[in-house]
Amino acid sequence: xxxxxxxxxxxxxxxxxxxxxxxxxxxxxxxxxxxxxxxxxxxxxxxxxxxxxxxxxxxxxxxxxxxxxxxxxxxxxxxxxxxxxxxxxxxxxxxxxxxxxxxxxxxxxxxxxxxxxxxxxxxxxxxxxxxxxxxxxxxxxxxxxxxxxxxxxxxxxxxxxxxxxxxxxxxxxxxxxxxxxxxxxxxxxxxxxxxxxxxxxxxxxxxxxxxxxxxxxxxxxxxxxxxxxxxxxxxxxxxxxxxxx
Numbered sequence: 001x002x003x004x005x006x007x008x009x010x011x012x013x014x015x016x017x018x019x020x021x022x023x024x025x026x027x028x029x030x031x032x033x034x035x036x037x038x039x040x041x042x043x044x045x046x047x048x049x050x051x052x053x054x055x056x057x058x059x060x061x062x063x064x065x066x067x068x069x070x071x072x073x074x075x076x077x078x079x080x081x082x083x084x085x086x087x088x089x090x091x092x093x094x095x096x097x098x099x100x101x102x103x104x105x106x107x108x109x110x111x112x113x114x115x116x117x118x119x120x121x122x123x124x125x126x127x128x129x130x131x132x133x134x135x136x137x138x139x140x141x142x143x144x145x146x147x148x149x150x151x152x153x154x155x156x157x158x159x160x161x162x163x164x165x166x167x168x169x170x171x172x173x174x175x176x177x178x179x180x181x182x183x184x185x186x187x188x189x190x191x192x193x194x195x196x197x198x199x200x201x202x203x204x205x206x207x208x209x210x211x212x213x214x215x216x217x218x219x220x221x222x223x224x225x226x227x228x229x230x231x232x233x234x235x236x237x238x239x240x241x242x243x244x245x
Contacts, residue, residue, distance in 0.1 A: 021052030
């Protein structure tokens, strides 16, 4: 039992050095999304440890003497020291290990958004993620590497992968395509279309034409699950970035 205080102190040091940074790092990734520079586990661990050391330094600057007294009083009695003040120990752990790192992550994320409101750079890791982020229903057409066109309807039952997974798209309904890339009609009995981005050299999103008013009564209204509007009036791939038709 004579080694118990030393063991408890070592455990506290490990928790104080690692856990605040882990909490900060996880919440930052949650708010910002993963970035290419943090795919490596070692890089993420170093960032977490760095954040923990910075937070621990702030704790000591703001309330160093009080924290030292509390820790010494708890450690000197071994595990019994924590049982004498369980509420205080739990409150300090909640605030220092979770509350403050979470608030710091939220503040840094907010500051970054305020600092670059009009910048072209986005925390979204890839153009693929940006293209489908908050994307509503639309037509999607893709030119395969062999020159063939495939396409379909991207609706509420469609799905795209996000970073760090390889870019892929599942369209809930496939359409027949002309050689020039224009849409013909839905494939009869289609249950969906899956395409890997690496197999294509061009991908284009096309909004459906506006629905005329009044809308005729039918089983499904445009925009509802299962409803597919008429394809856009396109005749082949666009040749001018300013002219999508």
